[in-house]
Amino acid sequence: xxxxxxxxxxxxxxxxxxxxxxxxxxxxxxxxxxxxxxxxxxxxxxxxxxxxxxxxxxxxxxxxxxxxxxxxxxxxxxxxxxxxxxxxxxxxxxxxxxxxxxxxxxxxxxxxxxxxxxxxxxxxxxxxxxxxxxxxxxxxxxxxxxxxxxxxxxxxxxxxxxxxxxxxxxxxxxxxxxxxxxxxxxxxxxxxxxxxxxxxxx
Amino acid sequence: xxxxxxxxxxxxxxxxxxxxxxxxxxxxxxxxxxxxxxxxxxxxxxxxxxxxxxxxxxxxxxxxxxxxxxxxxxxxxxxxxxxxxxxxxxxxxxxxxxxxxxxxxxxxxxxxxxxxxxxxxxxxxxxxxxxxxxxxxxxxxxxxxxxxxxxxxxxxxxxxxxxxxxxxxxxxxxxxxxxxxxxxxxxxxxxxxxxxxxxxxxxxxxxxxxxx
Numbered sequence: 538x539x540x541x542x543x544x545x546x547x548x549x550x551x552x553x554x555x556x557x558x559x560x561x562x563x564x565x566x567x568x569x570x571x572x573x574x575x576x577x578x579x580x581x582x583x584x585x586x587x588x589x590x591x592x593x594x595x596x597x598x599x600x601x602x603x604x605x606x607x608x609x610x611x612x613x614x615x616x617x618x619x620x621x622x623x624x625x626x627x628x629x630x631x632x633x634x635x636x637x638x639x640x641x642x643x644x645x646x647x648x649x650x651x652x653x654x655x656x657x658x659x660x661x662x663x664x665x666x667x668x669x670x671x672x673x674x675x676x677x678x679x680x681x682x683x684x685x686x687x688x689x690x691x692x693x694x695x696x697x698x699x700x701x702x703x704x705x706x707x708x709x710x711x712x713x714x715x716x717x718x719x720x721x722x723x724x725x726x727x728x729x730x731x732x733x734x735x736x737x738x739x
Numbered sequence: 740x741x742x743x744x745x746x747x748x749x750x751x752x753x754x755x756x757x758x759x760x761x762x763x764x765x766x767x768x769x770x771x772x773x774x775x776x777x778x779x780x781x782x783x784x785x786x787x788x789x790x791x792x793x794x795x796x797x798x799x800x801x802x803x804x805x806x807x808x809x810x811x812x813x814x815x816x817x818x819x820x821x822x823x824x825x826x827x828x829x830x831x832x833x834x835x836x837x838x839x840x841x842x843x844x845x846x847x848x849x850x851x852x853x854x855x856x857x858x859x860x861x862x863x864x865x866x867x868x869x870x871x872x873x874x875x876x877x878x879x880x881x882x883x884x885x886x887x888x889x890x891x892x893x894x895x896x897x898x899x900x901x902x903x904x905x906x907x908x909x910x911x912x913x914x915x916x917x918x919x920x921x922x923x924x925x926x927x928x929x930x931x932x933x934x935x936x937x938x939x940x941x942x943x944x945x946x947x948x949x950x951x
Contacts, residue, residue, distance in 0.1 A: 548807040555799075555811055559818040566822055570829040580832055673773075673911070 574599040578621070581646050582629065585660055592629070595620035615720075615727040618644070626651055631664060632727040637720030641668025645724040647683075649732065655689040656732045661725060671714040675721060682709040683725050692733025698722035742866040751873025757850040758881035759927040764850045767841045768882060769916040775898050778886030779879065780834040784827065784842060786875025788819045789851055790868055793859040797867035800860045812855045813846065820845045850878060881923070889919055 540546060574597075582590050598618045600606040609617040619631035630647045637643055648660040661680045666672055683698065686707065691697065696706040700718035703710075711718035757763045764785070771777040795815050796803075803811045824842055827835040835842070845851065854874055859867040890896055893910030895903045909915045 544804060544806065548804045551803055552807055552810060552814065555814045559814060563818060563821055563825075566825050570825040572828055572832075 578619070581631070581662075581664065582621075582623070584662060585629065585646060585648050586623075591624040592621040595622055595628075597621075609727075609731060611727055611730055614730070615642075615723045617727050617731050620731075627659070628656070630728045630731070632724045634720040634722065634724030634727065636716070636723060637666070637669050638671070638714075638716035639668040641666065641717075641720065643667075643669060643717060643720040643724055645721060647725060647728045649688060649728065655687055658683050658686050658688055658725065658728065660684065661721075666717070666720075669714075669717045669720070671717055674711050674714040675717060679709065679711050679718065679721070686729075688729045688732045692729050697726045697729055742863065742869070744866075744869050747866060747869045748873045751870060751875075752877040752880065753931060755874075756877040756881060756927070757853075757874055758878055759924055760931075761850075761853075762924070763853060764848050764878065765920070766844065767848070768885065769913065769920060771838065771841055772882055772885040772889050772916060772919070773893065773911055774837070774890045774896075775883055775886035776834070777837050778882030778884075780827075780831075780838055781841065782875065782879025782882045784823045784838065785845055785848060785850065785878055786872065787823055788816060788845055788848075789854060789871035789875045789878075791819045791871075792816045792851060792855060793867040793871035794864055796855045796859040797862060797864045803860075808856070808860065809852075812852060812860075816851050816855065817846045850874060885919055885923055888923075889915065 578592075578597075579589055582592065594600060594602075594605055596605055596607075596609070596617065596619060598606050598608050611617075613635060615632055615634040617630060617632050619629075621629040623629055628649045628651070630649065631644065632647060633642050633644045635642055643666045644664040646662050646664050647658060649656045650659050661683045663672075663675070663680070691707060694706070698707045698709050699705045700708075700710045700715055700722050702708060709718065709722060751757075753760075755761055758765075758768055767781050767785075771781050792812070792815050796812060799811075799815075820843060823845070824835070827838070827842065854870060858870045862870070887897060889910045890898075891902065892907050893912075893915060895901060895906040907915075910919065
């Protein structure tokens with residue numbers, strides 16, 4: 538019985554009790570407050586449109602449907618992770634741009650609207666990033682720099698976005714954060730390439 | 740022993756203000772005060788953790804062996820920080836995103852550990868809850884005021900609403916954070932010193948009048 542009165546037993550028992558009770562409480566709350574991928578998508582839609590909208594999934598890497606969960610990868614540029622058709626005819630993309638600072642990535646939501654057979658980029662917002670340290674330099678003005686471009690024409694002319702080539706038509710730089718701006722440009726270029734390659738069938 | 744709630748309130752908000760007097764929790768203070776809303780979000784998150792961790796630690800103060808009190812405090816604090824994270828991600832995703840890495844780092848916030856060690860582990864539940872509340876109010880007020888000044892000067896906006904196009908980029912930078920913090924500490928010291936001098940004079944005058 539003296540074993541149960543030792544200081545070290547009391548210490549271990551105390552810490553274990555706290556850990557077990559905390560663990561049980563957190564397990565319940567983790568289940569109750571879990572945010573599903575669908576909720577996250579709806580949040581992104583709300584951020585872009587200011588309200589919730591109905592959508593259908595064209596591509597979603599988190600989808601359980603094997604025919605819709607393969608990302609479209611453009612080597613050295615980026616990947617298209619999600620494509621949703623919104624009920625108003627817009628197409629919403631989530632793309633990841635490669636070659637940011639320290640080879641990190643930037644993931645963006647990009648809203649496109651269709652006029653005839655052409656698509657234009659209407660809005661670009663940040664979803665997340667990896668390894669980037671100067672993201673505060675990528676302000677609203679930078680993201681607005683991608684707006685209203687005729688994506689189809691840009692693809693046909695080969696005038697993709699760049700943060701490095703001053704002579705390029707679609708030059709969208711950020712002073713002091715060129716690598717991060719490059720990754721963001723690559724993310725937008727994924728959409729331009731996708732729309733250019735798939736045309737009216739996007 | 741009767742709890743002096745007035746003293747606890749005065750200590751938390753003014754005489755032992757964790758940010759402006761004790762200079763604790765400087766990491767989130769400097770990093771997150773680029774906007775007033777961030778200050779409020781961080782302040783309220785810390786206040787929640789302070790109140791509940793203080794209450795639990797006070798309740799368990801006789802059951803926790805002194806050899807393992809710090810790991811036990813950290814376990815309790817980490818539990819409440821995780822609850823705040825889950826709740827913010829679910830109910831207030833924008834604030835959750837803007838607080839980013841600094842939200843889990845509340846676990847090692849010295850204000851919370853300091854109050855657990857120096858107050859909650861030695862006082863009753865009500866007093867500990869009041870201490871957590873007023874320390875949190877002091878922290879939230881300081882962060883919100885700093886965030887407001889830096890947002891107005893650094894971004895020309897307040898609570899995300901644009902006021903004018905004029906802005907001084909310096910105030911959004913790390914150097915601007917240190918500068919603003921220094922100015923706030925100096926102003927707070929100046930005001931509290933003047934107030935305590937006034938109250939000393941008043942007390943002395945009252946004593947003279949009494950003697951006369």
